[in-house]
Each structure stands twice: as structure tokens, then as C-alpha cells.
Amino acid sequence: MQSAILYIGAALAEIAGCFAFWAWARMGRSPLWLIPGTASLLIFAWLLTLVDTAQAGRAYAAYGGIYITSALLWLWLAEGVRPDGWDLAGAALCLIGAAVIFFGPHRG
Template sequence: MTFLIYLAAALAEIAGCFAFWAWLRLDKSPLWLVPGGVSLALFAYLLTLVDADQAGRAYAAYGGIYILSSLAWMWLAEGARPDRWDMIGASICVLGAAIIFFGPRAALSA
């Protein structure tokens, strides 16, 4: 379930950021900012649904999924296929995210 939440959050963040990109860089209407802002708010909400004890750890682990999703966006939405260096870098990041999220933790003593 965590992976699906991260994937939904990544799509919401990328879509929100792309709306700003479209407005500033692609000369789209400022009305693009409305769904962009809603999408970024949805992204923030979705990250609160992740079952993690610390927000920072949830955000750090999310980073790997975000990078992989960004490359998928680049390929599917922008038509630019990721090269091997993109995929190697994304693989390293996803591995790092998995280590952060699933690594064993020492119990905190009160």
C-alpha cells in the first residue's frame, strides 16, 4: 500500500510542478496554476498517509519513487526516452529509498 501512496503522491507532485512549468516555460494560461496548486496540495496530503514514524524518513524514502516517476513522466508525457544513465541513477535512488524505509531500526527507549 505504501508504494501505491508514493506513486500517487509522485504523480500529483509531478503534475502540479508541470502545471507551473507549462505556465512559465511553455507560455500556457495562468489558469494552469489552479489545478497545479490543487495537485500539489493533494501530493502533500498523500504523503501524510504513509505509515512512517518520522515525516523526514517518509519524505526521504519517497525521493526514490519520485525520481523513477519523473523519468516515466519524461518518457510518457514529454516523449523523451530515459537513457541508461537515467536508469542507472534511478535504480541507485530506488535502492537507497528502500534501505531508508525498510532498514531495521533500533527501538527507542523512553
């Protein structure tokens, strides 16, 4: 459960940080957006280090499904575009893959 909370927090921090850079580069917002964006990306990286796994790559791989799902939620809630069936099917596949990676009986 703690890992799920960390992954969700990391996803929110990553999306917020990336959006701050998007807003500056693509939407003409002030360069001041880069300050909270950078802070948010630092929080994202720090949160992933707290996930209970011995390998960084495995933590990042399992996180991918959470990130994709969170990005689609961002698309819907922040940008007002409702994900379609293809988006939802892709997110479901990614979450299944993330669960296999995270909960699988790994050797090392």
C-alpha cells in the first residue's frame, strides 16, 4: 500500500513538473513556471527512491503503468479531454504489466 501511495505521489509530481515546463515552452507562460516545475521534478525523483524494491530499474518499470494512468487522468481533469476506450484499454494493459513487474517472484 505504501508503494502505491509513493507511486501516485511521484506521478502527480512528475506530471505537474512536466506541465510547468510545457506551459513555459508551449503555452508562452512566464519562465517563473520553471521554478515550481523543477521542484516538482525533484520531489518526483525523491519519492521513487522511497519505493520498497532493491532495484531502481524495477521500481521505474513498475511506476510506468501508474504514470500512464495518471497522465490520462490529467488529460481528463486538467485539460478537459475525456480519455477514450483506446486510452483506457492501454492504461489497463500498462497497469497489468506494472503489477506483474512489481509483484512477480523475482530472483534478485
